[in-house]
Amino acid sequence: MTAETIAGAKTEPTFASDLIALTKPRIISLLLVTTVAPMFVAGTPSWSAVIWVTIGGYLMAGGANAVNMYLDSDIDDVMARTKLRPIPSGRMTRRAVIAFGILIATAATYMLAHFVNVMTSALALAGFYFYVFIYTRWLKRSSPQNIVIGGAAGAFPPLVGWAAVTGRVELASIFLFLIVFYWTPPHFWALALNKQRDYGNAGVPMAPLVWGVPETIDQMWYYTLLLVALTVLPVCFGVFGLIYLASALVLGGIFIAGVWNVRLMRDGAWEKPSWWVFKYSLLYLALLFVAMALDRHL
Amino acid sequence: MPTTLAEILFWSASAVIVVAQFFILRSTRRGMKLGPPGSGSVLEWAFAIVPAICLVGLLVWTWHTMHAGTINFESKVPPAGTRA
Numbered sequence: 001m002t003a004e005t006i007a008g009a010k011t012e013p014t015f016a017s018d019l020i021a022l023t024k025p026r027i028i029s030l031l032l033v034t035t036v037a038p039m040f041v042a043g044t045p046s047w048s049a050v051i052w053v054t055i056g057g058y059l060m061a062g063g064a065n066a067v068n069m070y071l072d073s074d075i076d077d078v079m080a081r082t083k084l085r086p087i088p089s090g091r092m093t094r095r096a097v098i099a100f101g102i103l104i105a106t107a108a109t110y111m112l113a114h115f116v117n118v119m120t121s122a123l124a125l126a127g128f129y130f131y132v133f134i135y136t137r138w139l140k141r142s143s144p145q146n147i148v149i150g151g152a153a154g155a156f157p158p159l160v161g162w163a164a165v166t167g168r169v170e171l172a173s174i175f176l177f178l179i180v181f182y183w184t185p186p187h188f189w190a191l192a193l194n195k196q197r198d199y200g201n202a203g204v205p206m207a208p209l210v211w212g213v214p215e216t217i218d219q220m221w222y223y224t225l226l227l228v229a230l231t232v233l234p235v236c237f238g239v240f241g242l243i244y245l246a247s248a249l250v251l252g253g254i255f256i257a258g259v260w261n262v263r264l265m266r267d268g269a270w271e272k273p274s275w276w277v278f279k280y281s282l283l284y285l286a287l288l289f290v291a292m293a294l295d296r297h298l
Numbered sequence: 299m300p301t302t303l304a305e306i307l308f309w310s311a312s313a314v315i316v317v318a319q320f321f322i323l324r325s326t327r328r329g330m331k332l333g334p335p336g337s338g339s340v341l342e343w344a345f346a347i348v349p350a351i352c353l354v355g356l357l358v359w360t361w362h363t364m365h366a367g368t369i370n371f372e373s374k375v376p377p378a379g380t381r382a
Contacts, residue, residue: 144333145326145345171363174356181349211329219329222321229314236308237363 023062037289038161063105075202127156151184190278228252247291
């Protein structure tokens with residue numbers, strides 16, 4: 001939620017809207033799709049399990065996002081797309097933000113362990129720590145491959161959803177983890193290509209700034225090919241059938257065509273096609289996971 | 299799914315994965331040369347190579363699972379998944 005109303009007019013953010021903004025709700029909505037859909041791939045979960053995992057997953061990811069805003073408040077201040085967040089705009093103190101983040105992550109840990117199972121809680125907490133310490137604290141400001149390895153943080157939700165139903169981590173759930181892991185580089189680099197000035201001002205060594213635009217676009221291309229190939233492998237050992245296979249090939253084909261379009265423009269007008277890839281990659285992941293769940297139950 | 303089709307899918311996807319991973323490593327090396335001094339550190343190499351090694355392990359595990367027949371394609375929802 002931002003300071004803008006649906007009509008687009010500016011309004012003063014309230015304390016409640018700031019608390020919600022700290023959790024980055026728009027990002028979490030996709031994380032929840034990649035959490036809940038695997039529950040329906042793993043089996044037939046009860047509605048109470050789905051509700052507890054959704055609430056717990058939101059609070060855990062929201063807590064991680066709030067702690068991220070605490071740790072990144074210095075660079076949020078110099079980036080156009082983040083300078084209106086509660087800390088850089090002076091509406092909340094850093095101490096209040098980290099307290100809120102830790103509080104809701106702690107609540108999520110208890111909730112998932114008590115109402116779902118300990119494995120689910122442990123995996124969600126591992127995702128929290130990975131995002132806060134490995135990605136935000138260490139890699140984000142030190143390596144152009146920050147989002148390659150850091151992408152693992154966003155790949156924990158499928159493991160969480162799967163474990164909520166089975167209590168285990170299995171081969172199929174590792175594939176779902178890897179699908180999100182290998183989806184992250186083309187998704188994030190498509191954004192980074194368009195926000196280079198912001199990242200440059202903040203001193204974040206995103207790949208386009210360190211390796212250059214052509215090399216980054218090449219990497220997006222290879223990661224996308226690898227991703228689409230990876231998505232068909234679960235069909236080979238019987239987890240998914242033809243509905244999923246057809247969806248993976250069609251959605252993946254569009255993704256490949258989009259990145260190819262960026263590659264054609266690698267020496268010039270790549271802004272528009274890369275922005276299209278960024279937007280489409282969000283839809284791609286959501287639809288792919290919905291197709292997984294549908295395939296198992298239709 | 300007929301075994302032959304599963305085999306074709308597996309080997310086609312594996313070939314794409316191996317080739318794409320090779321080009322990712324090659325591109326990462328090129329990127330390190332273009333980057334500032336120190337960007338070709340051992341750690342940067344590890345960030346590129348560790349996922350590649352994990353992928354090879356995953357392909358071997360997948361192949362074994364396919365041939366062990368531990369998952370039956372016809373059973374849409376395995377019994378292990380109904381414990382929530």
